[in-house]
Ligand SMILES: *[C@@H]1O[C@H](CO)[C@@H](O)[C@H](O)[C@H]1NC(C)=O
């Protein structure tokens with residue numbers, strides 16, 4: 001390796017003009033390769049280190065180095081590295097005493113983006129306990145499903161989610177689950193308070209022996225992902241994965257002096273691993289927000305000297321949709337890390353907000369391979385250099401989007417896609433270096449990893465939505481899918497339903513059903529009433545036809561309904577509404 005890089009460095013100096021012509025990304029390739037090699041070497045070192053050096057140990061080192069430095073900035077308050085450390089000691093001690101937690105016990109966290117998310121996780125890590133990061137939008141059956149598939153015996157919820165927990169409390173109690181509420185008082189039988197116990201606990205450090213058996217392949221987290229089929233799945237995130245993801249900031253050139261803006265949910269890998277854990281790895285300051293706000297975004301950046309932002313496709317679109325202002329380029333944001341931005345929005349974003357280096361990533365929480373676009377080429381999701389290719393073999397294969405299956409040749413083998421083809425499926429070779437860890441408690445889903453369908457930046461399990469719809473008294477069967485709407489990224493949820501014999505479609509009852517059980521982004525905006533399920537063709541072929549037919553009342557004979565969030569009910573879909581959606585008077 002050493003010789004290789006001496007040679008490369010020599011080449012770079014001797015023949016820069018030549019290289020610049022033949023390999024326009026040579027400089028970037030070189031810097032990125034050097035950073036990757038350094039990070040790779042660190043990971044190898046951590047793998048061998050005894051006792052195992054986890055992201056928690058890294059945090060404790062940063063606390064020693066700069067206890068007074070701000071770690072988290074939240075709603076006008078700053079929390080230093082030292083303060084967060086002490087707070088996490090209190091959490092660990094309170095839970096150790098109250099819930100008798102010990103190394104290896106999984107605990108589910110059910111709370112929104114707030115600083116306690118971070119210190120509760122750190123406290124649990126100090127006890128050697130893996131944490132399951134529940135999506136705080138889920139309710140009822142989904143909540144129970146997510147909770148039970150990680151095998152947790154304890155759930156910690158914020159006070160504002162008390163009602164959601166109360167709804168499933170009887171089942172949790174039946175299963176002997178301990179429920180803790182981040183509140184000083186609670187009058188509900190079977191729910192324990194935690195805030196009082198935390199404030200009374202000592203902030204003294206905890207012994208490392210409590211987590212003596214944790215190693216690099218131990219489970220650190222469960223992060224929920226949902227595909228197009230079935231309920232959300234708990235992806236097992238090992239400590240090795242945590243390290244790999246938290247190196248992404250470093251690989252993108254972020255330093256300890258940067259300030260990182262997190263407005264994505266901490267229950268997903270982007271916010272938690274790349275943002276927060278990456279922030280710990282860099283020893284930097286994080287500006288945390290409860291939720292993304294396009295109108296506040298640049299003011300926050302200016303006020304808090306933010307230099308690195310994180311995005312999903314919608315982030316940039318929403319920012320580009322805000323009214324133009326004179327001082328738009330007046331900020332210090334220099335790097336944007338994320339995924340899902342479209343080429344046209346990317347270009348517009350740079351034109352409006354200035355020279356920001358966009359680092360587009362391609363990776364999935366449970367995937368075994370990832371890419372970073374470190375050269376800032378517009379439209380590219382990543383750049384692959386020869387080193388990456390050697391370590392992480394992958395290929396793009398031909399894929400039929402209608403049947404959602406790879407195209408196979410006469411011998412039943414997949415076919416490699418040619419460059420320039422518009423559709424392909426990325427397959428990564430599963431190796432020792434890039435293992436596929438899979439999902440918790442579900443072999444079948446690990447086998448059946450499928451494409452994802454994105455609505456508003458969230459993955460929605462269509463069969464879960466269908467399950468919820470069929471719980472409405474009037475609905476017999478439901479087929480849920482996403483339709484493309486001009487000017488909207490991702491897909492908008494739609495359901496074709498069959499009513500029970502002799503029933504009318506109950507607009508307000510069905511609205512109540514979806515509003516009670518589904519987060520806003522998963523509620524079908526359009527409902528199509530079908531007389532009967534056609535008996536020809538596979539389920540998937542029918543779905544393809546429904547998707548194609550869309551939601552234009554002028555072209556569809558069946559009755560159509562539209563979810564009106566202001567009226568809190570479904571209303572009959574009219575051509576007027578259709579036009580208003582097309583002209584974006586109605587925003588979905
Ligand atoms: C931002 O930077 C300016 C100038 O460097 C400094 O005066 C100010 O205190 C900083 N603001 C914050 C919130 O750190």
Ligand SMILES: *[C@@H]1O[C@H](CO)[C@@H](O)[C@H](O)[C@H]1NC(C)=O
Nearest residue numbers: 358373375376377378380383
């Ligand atoms: C990466 O992103 C930049 C724009 O930020 C772009 O110019 C570059 O072509 C992208 N693609 C690759 C392969 O790096």
